[in-house]
Amino acid sequence: MACRGSRGPRVFLPFLYPSIFGPNGSHISRFNLAVHGRRHASTDPSAPAQDDIEYATTRLNPSPDDYSMPNFADKAKLTLHAGPGGHGCISFLREAYMADGPPNGGDGGHGGSIYIQAVHSETSLHKLARRKFARAGRGKSGQGSAKGGQRGEDVILSVPVGTVVREISRDDPEAVEEYLTKKRRKRRREPVAVEMDEDGEPIEDPDRKKWILYPGMSSSERKRVELPDLPIRDRLLKQPKAPVYLDLSRPTPRPILLAAGGLGGLGNPHFVSKNLRKPMFATRGENAMTMEIEMELKLLADVGLVGLPNAGKSTLLRAVTNSRARVGNWAFTTLQPNIGTVVLDNNKGRPVVKSFKVTAEDVSDDPWAEPAEPELQQRTKFTIADIPGLIEGAHLDRGLGIAFLRHVERAGVLAFVIDLGNGNAVEALKALWLEVGLYAQMREEEEQQREREAAIDWSASAGETIQSDFWTSSGVAKTTTAGAGLHIAGKPWFVVATKGDLPGAQENFAELRDYLAAVTRGDEPHPSGVEGAWIKDCAAIPVSAINGHGVDRVIHWTVGLLDG
Numbered sequence: 001m002a003c004r005g006s007r008g009p010r011v012f013l014p015f016l017y018p019s020i021f022g023p024n025g026s027h028i029s030r031f032n033l034a035v036h037g038r039r040h041a042s043t044d045p046s047a048p049a050q051d052d053i054e055y056a057t058t059r060l061n062p063s064p065d066d067y068s069m070p071n072f073a074d075k076a077k078l079t080l081h082a083g084p085g086g087h088g089c090i091s092f093l094r095e096a097y098m099a100d101g102p103p104n105g106g107d108g109g110h111g112g113s114i115y116i117q118a119v120h121s122e123t124s125l126h127k128l129a130r131r132k133f134a135r136a137g138r139g140k141s142g143q144g145s146a147k148g149g150q151r152g153e154d155v156i157l158s159v160p161v162g163t164v165v166r167e168i169s170r171d172d173p174e175a176v177e178e179y180l181t182k183k184r185r186k187r188r189r190e191p192v193a194v195e196m197d198e199d200g201e202p203i204e205d206p207d208r209k210k211w212i213l214y215p216g217m218s219s220s221e222r223k224r225v226e227l228p229d230l231p232i233r234d235r236l237l238k239q240p241k242a243p244v245y246l247d248l249s250r251p252t253p254r255p256i257l258l259a260a261g262g263l264g265g266l267g268n269p270h271f272v273s274k275n276l277r278k279p280m281f282a283t284r285g286e287n288a289m290t291m292e293i294e295m296e297l298k299l300l301a302d303v304g305l306v307g308l309p310n311a312g313k314s315t316l317l318r319a320v321t322n323s324r325a326r327v328g329n330w331a332f333t334t335l336q337p338n339i340g341t342v343v344l345d346n347n348k349g350r351p352v353v354k355s356f357k358v359t360a361e362d363v364s365d366d367p368w369a370e371p372a373e374p375e376l377q378q379r380t381k382f383t384i385a386d387i388p389g390l391i392e393g394a395h396l397d398r399g400l401g402i403a404f405l406r407h408v409e410r411a412g413v414l415a416f417v418i419d420l421g422n423g424n425a426v427e428a429l430k431a432l433w434l435e436v437g438l439y440a441q442m443r444e445e446e447e448q449q450r451e452r453e454a455a456i457d458w459s460a461s462a463g464e465t466i467q468s469d470f471w472t473s474s475g476v477a478k479t480t481t482a483g484a485g486l487h488i489a490g491k492p493w494f495v496v497a498t499k500g501d502l503p504g505a506q507e508n509f510a511e512l513r514d515y516l517a518a519v520t521r522g523d524e525p526h527p528s529g530v531e532g533a534w535i536k537d538c539a540a541i542p543v544s545a546i547n548g549h550g551v552d553r554v555i556h557w558t559v560g561l562l563d564g
């Protein structure tokens with residue numbers, strides 16, 4: 001696969017091509033040795049320092065202002081207001097020669113609900129983060145001539161695949177009402193004294209507030225009117241059980257309910273009985289729930305690049321993809337994650353790199369359907385996430401902290417990008433793994449805490465509500481904690497030893513390679529120190545991303561790990 005835009009200076013780097021040149025360097029020609037000696041012998045005082053090497057401005061060595069930075073947010077907090085129901089109507093048929101017609105008040109419309117859907121077309125939460133709240137439509141009230149009110153408009157929040165949704169709090173006035181009504185009804189069956197308020201006045205039945213009385217009634221009529229028991233109504237949609245926790249790691253074929261709208265009130269024809277032919281009342285629409293949610297996007301790339309600041313991660317991303325990530329010779333050039341796509345088939349259907357992935361395609365339209373049998377599919381591309389650099393002590397919130405690691409947490413493969421021209425590569429790798437290990441530990445503790453909290457049932461009507469259980473029944477499962485730290489340390493990983501063109505890179509690389517061989521043999525512990533971590537084949541691939549040298553091997557190696 002040809003590297004994109006590899007038009008740097010013609011530097012010959014034999015150690016980037018070990019398959020052509022034997023380990024003893026026997027095939028290196030005199031000319032090559034001369035070039036090599038001039039560029040890499042760090043002991044040579046005439047060797048140019050890193051900053052002295054002039055690189056032409058190319059796609060891989062762009063000027064710092066040649067980049068694209070789409071809007072991006074990986075966190076959002078929203079307050080959801082479901083729509084309240086419209087009121088029922090009190091009305092009677094009036095026609096010529098029919099002065100006293102039957103009741104014909106329409107029912108109120110139901111309030112709109114709020115749903116969430118994970119779609120591939122969204123890549124960021126910035127639109128929702130700006131919005132702060134989402135409000136579904138209110139149901140319209142019913143009208144005369146048996147005209148039902150219009151339903152409130154539903155709201156569907158479209159979020160990127162990889163979003164985790166957590167409920168922070170909810171206020172469901174109807175659930176509280178339902179609970180109190182049940183309690184009151186139970187008490188009414190037992191003879192009790194009428195409840196009095198502080199002034200000794202009898203407390204008005206709270207159920208009365210749920211009725212609308214005919215506006216033409218006098219106040220004495222209002223006091224005398226006998227209201228029936230509130231009808232028990234079936235909910236169209238059950239509120240999801242608290243606390244909502246959704247891990248939308250796959251596109252959802254249908255929107256998932258977050259907050260159901262209130263039911264519309266009933267018009268007066270519903271209350272006609274043998275004894276009451278002209279009911280002068282209707283019911284009010286239900287109040288709707290308010291819910292506060294927090295969303296967190298964990299990008300779903302196949303490969304995650306982890307490295308110290310200024311290591312060359314963004315340059316590597318540019319070299320293997322069409323990304324226009326910002327590159328600059330200073331730390332923290334990248335401030336938000338970049339995703340690039342490596343195309344393996346040149347978009348012509350003919351594979352350049354053969355790769356297969358196991359898919360359990362979520363094409364089924366039914367979220368409750370059994371997951372489909374996995375099948376083998378030709379992989380035509382894979383994605384790489386480049387995140388801001390980590391510095392030593394990032395877990396203590398130094399630099400930009402370790403929060404960005406959430407974007408590589410779900411990657412299938414981790415690629416540690418290490419600058420061969422900047423200090424000992426082995427030490428750099430250990431420092432990075434330390435931060436990654438601490439991050440994994442922190443996430444696992446958070447997860448356990450959340451599970452403990454979820455086990456406590458705070459709701460009054462515990463176990464009574466039925467949820468729309470998409471997340472549990474369809475396999476979009478809650479994240480389960482693996483053994484301590486293993487959910488990241490258990491992933492396949494490799495090292496991309498970059499800036500191979502710099503002086504001293506070769507010795508540094510040789511030390512790194514020996515160290516990784518020892519880790520693979522089991523002579524050295526895994527750099528994270530986690531027991532049982534992945535050490536099947538720890539490799540280091542030397543590249544010079546700025547020249548596009550060696551980057552094809554990164555692609556082949558990654559594909560091997562993804563397929564493995």
Ligand SMILES: Nc1nc2c(ncn2[C@@H]2O[C@H](COP(=O)(O)OP(=O)(O)OP(=O)(O)O)[C@@H](O)[C@H]2O)c(=O)[nH]1
Pocket residue numbers: 060061307308309310311312313314315316326327328329330331332333334335387388389390498499500501502543544545546547
């Ligand atoms: N000599 C040489 N320089 C390189 C190579 N790759 C990247 N650089 C330079 O290293 C500097 C940093 O590169 P970036 O790609 O921005 O590094 P980064 O890891 O993304 O940095 P942050 O985003 O700050 O974490 C730039 O000046 C690049 O031109 C390489 O292979 N050889």
Ligand SMILES: [Mg+2]
Pocket residue numbers: 313314315326327333334386387388
């Ligand atoms: Mg960068």
